[in-house]
Amino acid sequence: MNDEKTFLKSYSLSDYERPSVTADIVAFKLSSEDSENYRLNPGKKLSLLLIKRGGHPFKDHWALPGGFLNPGETIEECALREVEEETSVKPVSLMSIGLFSEPGRDPRGWIISNAFVSVFGADRVEQKSGDDASDAGWFDVSFEQNDDGEYILSLSKGEEKLRAVLKEEKCAFGITSFSIIDSGSLAFDHAKIIAGALTALRGSAKDFQIIFDFLPDKFTLTEMQNVQEAILNISMQPANFRRKVSDFVEETDEYKSGAGHRPARLYKKRNREDQS
């Protein structure tokens, strides 16, 4: 044991070259589509947060929020800190989707980045402009395969439109890797990161766990269905959806009314240990 102390005292890491490490965050929320008809339920769209870079490199390009890992914090704490700086709100959840370490991915030097998916629940989202961000905003997301098997990532915020093209590389543990054919003027390798985040998000939307992160504590089953449909870009029969989630939710005595049609019962997430 004394031996080990002696060893550590004389040990120096400075002999080896070290990379800078960052966390980049793909922050998702659902936004409502407004409609003219007061009776129609508002549609839901998946959107993600991008920052317009205020400085070099990639000045004036859109990028993911993120920043450097500091000593004494975990990479999760770093990601949380960075996303909070940007939105002034804590995300509901934060999940790693892997380390991006391709040499040359950052023109500033040897910088590797751990990417995260984070989810913001309903009515908990703000956003503010940060230091090196001249602008920020939530972009509507579309991610689909074309006839050639390439994936098209489309992001839009009003007039602002981005369109990246990617190819599937390999798949592991539900997270698919992509290579960039056209970055669509997104900064760094962020198109690749966003594509990976979307496949991970879609994969875990099937077990409902991540669906709850997008919802308030109490919600109607139609709202829950809208969340899943917006993420997976599908549509299904309400009757079948209700049956499928029945084991994952619990009734409350409250209702949501005033929408020009029959009020809907509010439900809440059921903890796994509980019974019906």
Added chain:
Amino acid sequence: MNDEKTFLKSYSLSDYERPSVTADIVAFKLSSEDSENYRLNPGKKLSLLLIKRGGHPFKDHWALPGGFLNPGETIEECALREVEEETSVKPVSLMSIGLFSEPGRDPRGWIISNAFVSVFGADRVEQKSGDDASDAGWFDVSFEQNDDGEYILSLSKGEEKLRAVLKEEKCAFGITSFSIIDSGSLAFDHAKIIAGALTALRGSAKDFQIIFDFLPDKFTLTEMQNVQEAILNISMQPANFRRKVSDFVEETDEYKSGAGHRPARLYKKRNREDQS
């Protein structure tokens, strides 16, 4: 653009403190259990590779193979290089299970590690002793929950036995995080890494993709079933297993005979695009 060049020229990353980055590999293979009865098919057990540390810190403790990330390589290339140095064989597959960055996880200083699961196929495994490894070997693995909800990780190689205790922390994208209650004298936070690797492996054994990585190009369905049963620690009816995998495999015209019973047809993996 000229602006950006100027910026990059004056930009220096050396102002910020940087961590050392390593890759640690949880290398799995299947080993056969020998039996006295020549007629019985050999049973299969899941095993993983550990290295006995030859130097400080954790001298003489068992640890995962791994090493430092070099400039100009990706973390995947680093992991591949390290595992090849140890076994002199290329693994069939390599998949990241996340970055471990808890401050204090390595007594040598600020060192963060990306962990990987790698799989070695049948008849492709050797192993040699490396520089800082005084010994190395494949350990049989058992990983189960006890009545208190804690997870027990047991590793054994002949007389050598390790037993770690862990608690489930959180789950994201099929990879569960654990916290260590008792490291079972494994080095660093490697008990935590192995536990995460096992849940990831088990999760992806259900879609059969990873099963093929453990098998030679041609295999019997019973061999394939044995692989899945060894990984998931279950047993199922051969008839049901055959039906379930039928869409994922293709018949060949070859048979495996000479085992004291009816010869079994050899199958191969079916590529997703092909039809029956």
Added chain:
DNA sequence: CAAATAGTGTCTCTAAGACAATATCAC
């Protein structure tokens, strides 16, 4: 009442698990 969503019931089809039965080889 009309329009819209909320919620229930039922039919069909498929997949999974249990189990029975047959096939084929080495000795």
Added chain:
DNA sequence: GTGATATTGTCTTAGAGACACTATTTG
């Protein structure tokens, strides 16, 4: 033939998708 695995078939049950129908509210 015996003992072992290989392989096929069938019964039952659970779940998913499709669809028809009823319930309830606001304007």
